[in-house]
Amino acid sequence: DQARNSRLPLPGELYLPRINSRGIEFGDRMALDSLLQAVGSEVLPTAAVTNATEKDAAIAVALARTGFTFWSRTSADTRATALERAAELLEQRMPRFIALLQTEGGKTIDDAVSEVREAVDFCRYYAIEGRKQFGDGLSLPGPTGESNTLRLRGRGVMVAISPWNFPLAIFVGQVAACLMAGNAVVAKPAEQTPRIAAEAVALLHEAGIPDTALHLVQGDGKIGAALVADEHIAGVVFTGSTDVARSINRTLAAKDGPIVPLIAETGGINAMIVDATALPEQVADDVVTSAFRSAGQRCSALRLLFVQDDVADRMIEMIAGAARELTVGEPRDPATQVGPVIDAEAKARLDAHIARMKSTARVHFAGEAPASGNFVAPHIFELQSADELTEEVFGPILHVVRYKAADFAHVLQSIASSGYGLTLGVHSRIDDTVETVVERLAVGNVYVNRNMIGAVVGVQPFGGHGLSGTGPKAGGPHYLPRLATEQTVTINTAAAGGNVGLMTKE
Numbered sequence: 001d002q003a004r005n006s007r008l009p010l011p012g013e014l015y016l017p018r019i020n021s022r023g024i025e026f027g028d029r030m031a032l033d034s035l036l037q038a039v040g041s042e043v044l045p046t047a048a049v050t051n052a053t054e055k056d057a058a059i060a061v062a063l064a065r066t067g068f069t070f071w072s073r074t075s076a077d078t079r080a081t082a083l084e085r086a087a088e089l090l091e092q093r094m095p096r097f098i099a100l101l102q103t104e105g106g107k108t109i110d111d112a113v114s115e116v117r118e119a120v121d122f123c124r125y126y127a128i129e130g131r132k133q134f135g136d137g138l139s140l141p142g143p144t145g146e147s148n149t150l151r152l153r154g155r156g157v158m159v160a161i162s163p164w165n166f167p168l169a170i171f172v173g174q175v176a177a178c179l180m181a182g183n184a185v186v187a188k189p190a191e192q193t194p195r196i197a198a199e200a201v202a203l204l205h206e207a208g209i210p211d212t213a214l215h216l217v218q219g220d221g222k223i224g225a226a227l228v229a230d231e232h233i234a235g236v237v238f239t240g241s242t243d244v245a246r247s248i249n250r251t252l253a254a255k256d257g258p259i260v261p262l263i264a265e266t267g268g269i270n271a272m273i274v275d276a277t278a279l280p281e282q283v284a285d286d287v288v289t290s291a292f293r294s295a296g297q298r299c300s301a302l303r304l305l306f307v308q309d310d311v312a313d314r315m316i317e318m319i320a321g322a323a324r325e326l327t328v329g330e331p332r333d334p335a336t337q338v339g340p341v342i343d344a345e346a347k348a349r350l351d352a353h354i355a356r357m358k359s360t361a362r363v364h365f366a367g368e369a370p371a372s373g374n375f376v377a378p379h380i381f382e383l384q385s386a387d388e389l390t391e392e393v394f395g396p397i398l399h400v401v402r403y404k405a406a407d408f409a410h411v412l413q414s415i416a417s418s419g420y421g422l423t424l425g426v427h428s429r430i431d432d433t434v435e436t437v438v439e440r441l442a443v444g445n446v447y448v449n450r451n452m453i454g455a456v457v458g459v460q461p462f463g464g465h466g467l468s469g470t471g472p473k474a475g476g477p478h479y480l481p482r483l484a485t486e487q488t489v490t491i492n493t494a495a496a497g498g499n500v501g502l503m504t505k506e
């Protein structure tokens with residue numbers, strides 16, 4: 001009964017939040033058995049995906065410019081309705097997208113279900129916010145005889161470049177937001193996950209997004225770079241590495257034409273602080289989820305765990321114990337909790353890091369993974385100092401550092417000095433400690449006494465600062481306006497003949 005009332009799933013069930021017309025609700029349950037059957041009967045495309053040339057990219061932008069002329073003049077309600085239809089179609093075709101996410105993205109069943117749900121949530125959330133923010137505009141005060149309205153309108157052709165780690169949710173989230181804000185979009189998905197993107201775009205077109213307003217360009221970083229360099233684009237939305245975000249920024253800055261904005265959501269060396277008052281079982285559970293779920297391939301994932309030395313041995317032992325229970329294996333096997341990493345290149349990079357750590361750090365846990373395939377087992381290493389971890393390690397590898405209570409300020413200093421600011425976890429039962437951490441660290445998403453991944457659209461708007469990105473937060477109320485231009489219209493309502501009707505848009 002306790003399970004029934006808590007947020008935890010019963011055996012054989014998944015338990016997820018969802019957005020509907022009444023807002024956000026928790027408690028939706030889904031039986032796994034029938035879902036798995038439906039997933040298993042999906043027949044997926046096998047034909048090779050054709051990559052675009054630079055010329056194709058230029059043509060897509062040119063076509064999108066004409067699409068923008070039409071799409072930007074549609075009402076917010078028209079655009080929101082198309083996104084709501086897309087959400088419905090995604091829900092109907094959940095088994096198919098799960099199958100695609102498992103085959104192309106290596107996702108476990110839990111991760112795949114959550115991801116389809118997140119894509120659905122993005123569509124519904126931006127539809128709700130879009131209706132509010134892009135409807136009649138905001139009336140502002142003015143003297144008698146004048147009306148003032150602030151309204152939002154699309155910028156033009158937005159380039160949306162998305163990562164392989166959330167090939168459906170982030171892809172759809174970026175595209176849905178750009179479209180809702182009245183932009184035309186040229187989307188460039190990660191080259192590792194082209195089919196998911198292709199089917200998502202087909203679905204969006206089916207839902208009522210005109211072909212001219214949404215274009216898909218497949219290919220690697222070179223095609224992304226060509227899109228970013230195109231002189232006719234109005235903005236770039238990017239999720240991926242900090243280095244690529246910098247190079248996009250440089251390209252945009254070097255242009256002679258209008259100033260083109262970049263919205264970037266990048267990486268993090270995300271930390272969690274565990275003090276002596278934390279509940280060990282809860283910590284073990286949350287650390288394992290945060291560091292190892294999705295094989296650590298989330299930008300929100302925990303990389304660096306600070307544990308107060310009085311309790312460190314016991315905490316680390318419990319965390320290692322929980323990690324030992326994880327099943328690493330084929331994503332299609334429902335018993336799998338940690339699937340493969342995305343490709344052989346990622347595996348090689350992670351294996352090299354593990355080898356380095358084995359010779360320089362203390363090994364607390366080295367998991368086992370199938371020998372063939374791109375599997376990387378969970379690992380736990382203890383470092384002497386946080387300074388030893390200088391880059392984001394995008395996989396199931398946890399680094400632990402002990403701290404003395406007297407050195408708490410140093411812990412905060414060390415987290416801040418990384419320059420990243422994406423997610424942060426705190427486990428403590430002392431309110432003052434929690435408050436100090438929240439106040440001192442300018443981190444985008446802070447999680448207290450719980451795990452630090454799985455931000456829910458509209459509940460925990462997601463995104464960070466500094467090396468972690470530019471904001472605004474995806475799935476939050478400030479996202480859409482940043483994809484738009486603002487226009488204030490001041491009308492002398494007392495003028496002869498008036499201007500009645502000018503502001504009525506349809």
Ligand code: UN1
Nearest residue numbers: 298299300453454455462
């Ligand atoms: C990412 O991994 O690129 O909170 C961002 C979470 C996810 C993170 C997505 N929404 O775990």
